[in-house]
Amino acid sequence: MTTPAFDNSYAALPDTFYTRLDPTPVKAPRLLAFNDDMSYLTGLDRVPPEDRAAVFGGNRVPDGAAPLAQLYAGHQFGTYNPQLGDGRAILLGEVLGPDGIRRDIQLKGSGPTPYSRMGDGRAWLGPVLREYVVSEAMHALGIPTTRALAAVATGEDIWREQGALPGAVLTRVARSHLRVGTFQVFAHRGDTEALKTLTDYAIRRHYPDASGPMDLLRGVCAAQADLVAHWMSVGFIHGVMNTDNAAISGETIDYGPCAFMDAFHAGRVFSSIDQQGRYAYGNQPNIAVWNMAQLATALLQQMSDKDAAVDEATEVIHAMPGQIEEAWRGRFAAKIGISAPDPSDMPLIEDLLALMQKDGADFTNTFRALGDGTARDQFLDRDAFDAWAERWRARIAAEPEPQAVMNAANPAVIPRNHRIEQMIEAAVAGDMAPFERLMTALATPYKLTDPDLAHPPTEDEIVPATFCGT
Ligand code: AMP
Ligand code: MG
Numbered sequence: 452m453t454t455p456a457f458d459n460s461y462a463a464l465p466d467t468f469y470t471r472l473d474p475t476p477v478k479a480p481r482l483l484a485f486n487d488d489m490s491y492l493t494g495l496d497r498v499p500p501e502d503r504a505a506v507f508g509g510n511r512v513p514d515g516a517a518p519l520a521q522l523y524a525g526h527q528f529g530t531y532n533p534q535l536g537d538g539r540a541i542l543l544g545e546v547l548g549p550d551g552i553r554r555d556i557q558l559k560g561s562g563p564t565p566y567s568r569m570g571d572g573r574a575w576l577g578p579v580l581r582e583y584v585v586s587e588a589m590h591a592l593g594i595p596t597t598r599a600l601a602a603v604a605t606g607e608d609i610w611r612e613q614g615a616l617p618g619a620v621l622t623r624v625a626r627s628h629l630r631v632g633t634f635q636v637f638a639h640r641g642d643t644e645a646l647k648t649l650t651d652y653a654i655r656r657h658y659p660d661a662s663g664p665m666d667l668l669r670g671v672c673a674a675q676a677d678l679v680a681h682w683m684s685v686g687f688i689h690g691v692m693n694t695d696n697a698a699i700s701g702e703t704i705d706y707g708p709c710a711f712m713d714a715f716h717a718g719r720v721f722s723s724i725d726q727q728g729r730y731a732y733g734n735q736p737n738i739a740v741w742n743m744a745q746l747a748t749a750l751l752q753q754m755s756d757k758d759a760a761v762d763e764a765t766e767v768i769h770a771m772p773g774q775i776e777e778a779w780r781g782r783f784a785a786k787i788g789i790s791a792p793d794p795s796d797m798p799l800i801e802d803l804l805a806l807m808q809k810d811g812a813d814f815t816n817t818f819r820a821l822g823d824g825t826a827r828d829q830f831l832d833r834d835a836f837d838a839w840a841e842r843w844r845a846r847i848a849a850e851p852e853p854q855a856v857m858n859a860a861n862p863a864v865i866p867r868n869h870r871i872e873q874m875i876e877a878a879v880a881g882d883m884a885p886f887e888r889l890m891t892a893l894a895t896p897y898k899l900t901d902p903d904l905a906h907p908p909t910e911d912e913i914v915p916a917t918f919c920g921t
Contacts, residue, residue: 455495455513455515457543458544458553459515460545461542461555461627464652467522467642468649469519469520469542470522470566471517472519472520473509473541474518474562475562475563476508477508477509477510479604479607480507480509480510481504481603482507483580483603483619483883483886484583484599485503485507485601486599486601489598489600492624493546504603507558507601507622508620509541509562509620513543515544516544517544518543518544520540520542521536522537522566523635524636525632525695526694526695526745527695528727533639535566538566538568539559539561539562540623541562542628543556555624555625556623557624557625558621558622558623559574559622560579560618560621571609571610573605573618574609574618574619574620574621575609575618576616576617576875577616578706578707578921579602580602580886581871582599582621583621585866585871586623586706587894588889591894591895592862594678594687595678595681596704598625599623599624600622600623602621602622603622604618605619625698625702626656626657626702627656627699628704629649629652631695632693633699634646634749635694635745637649638750646750650750654667657670658671664753671701672743672774674700675743676774676778677701677774677778678701678703679736680778680779680781683732683736686715686814686815688709688710688711688719688720688735689735690708690710690721690725691708692742697742697746707722707921708917709721710868713867713907713913714811714814715808715813715817716808717731718733719731720732721915721916736775739775740771743767744768751764780794780796783800786821786861787843787857788856789847789850790850790851796846799839799843806830806836806839807830810829810832812829815861815865817830818857819862819905821861826840858897862897863897864893864896867908868914868917870904871889873885873912874886
């Protein structure tokens with residue numbers, strides 16, 4: 452079988468970082484989805500079509516791969532768990548793309564590993580297709596994210612709370628799978644040597660200009676600050692911002708209980724297990740900072756001059772809320788047609804969001820309608836909107852092309868939760884048409900190609916929560 456040239460740098464690290472292990476074969480692999488774009492960028496287009504189900508279902512390890520399960524730890528909902536790791540994923544290896552980018556090829560749902568704890572090592576079709584659609588939609592929106600290369604049905608039943616469900620394997624592509632939790636596991640063990648090796652590796656792979664651990668921290672904080680502002684600007688709620696789900700690369704990772712908001716509310720939570728609202732929409736900036744503080748704490752374990760390093764790390768972390776606010780302001784200003792905002796624009800943005808929250812206005816459609824001149828219809832309290840719009844028009848009068856700025860910042864279509872649920876239900880019944888339809892429309896989210904998909908859910912279509920039973 453002709454396969455891409457794997458170049459496995461992680462597998463070349465000491466074996467404290469992982470356990471070598473092949474994916475567990477599945478009963479009857481069947482290719483459900485394959486991403487041509489990603490297959491070109493990974494060279495995996497060279498896997499012949501007739502071999503794809505076997506390769507991406509985990510039944511055949513491609514030549515040059517060095518399969519392994521990665522070790523990591525993490526804070527889950529604020530509580531430290533000393534050992535997590537790939538409990539149901541296998542890193543096949545890394546490939547270098549025609550664009551010069553190194554990418555991890557990972558199978559998710561590929562069977563048990565030494566890190567599975569009580570889990571079965573498997574995934575069911577629902578979360579696999581959710582991640583496929585939402586991660587590709589995020590990419591099309593311009594947001595850094597892991598990508599989806601393939602989805603394979605396994606022909607096996609998976610047991611979850613709901614009963615027996617069809618199993619599936621997702622092929623995930625990432626700049627890397629290094630997480631805050633990858634650093635935490637060695638810091639907590641006091642394994643300074645491994646921590647240093649990992650730090651050097653992360654610098655080489657993601658921040659080649661960084662001068663050392665504190666400079667690496669600076670780079671990751673900047674990437675995460677941008678990322679969370681970007682999420683906020685499209686109404687995205689990650690849902691499980693644990694430190695094991697915070698990527699060093701600055702990509703969005705882990706699409707378990709994520710969702711895009713329909714009616715705007717800053718306190719919106721989807722995840723059924725997030726009882727305290729720790730990962731509510733409006734709390735995401737705080738959590739991003741908290742996660743980076745955990746990274747700082749881990750990185751500090753390797754510093755010889757601890758006092759100076761603590762001061763430096765503290766400064767980096769304290770600067771992060773300001774970085775997020777600046778990125779947030781830039782993104783939200785563009786959403787109302789302002790190309791070069793300054794801090795005095797904040798009240799205009801915040802007052803609009805307050806009106807939207809009061810009326811439960813649809814996040815995506817309200818912003819999109821601003822550019823079309825129909826936003827008034829999105830509000831119940833029209834007088835309040837009119838008063839705001841007067842201030843707004845006065846402000847954007849000085850803008851050369853507010854319409855163009857708005858239409859480039861306000862997607863027409865996002866993967867709405869009820870559409871995802873409908874798509875999953877159809878796929879379970881063997882109908883992939885809704886999946887294909889979503890993928891087509893979401894590939895160009897700033898153009899309205901399928902108006903039905905832009906509608907908020909009707910009363911009986913509303914999906915109030917997403918489940919972690921992945
Ligand atoms: P997540 O909530 O997806 O970020 O996963 C947290 C941890 O639980 C990771 O170590 C996963 O590998 C592990 N995990 C999640 N689901 C399973 C499963 N079905 N079998 C084994 N491990 C799992
Ligand atoms: Mg995870």
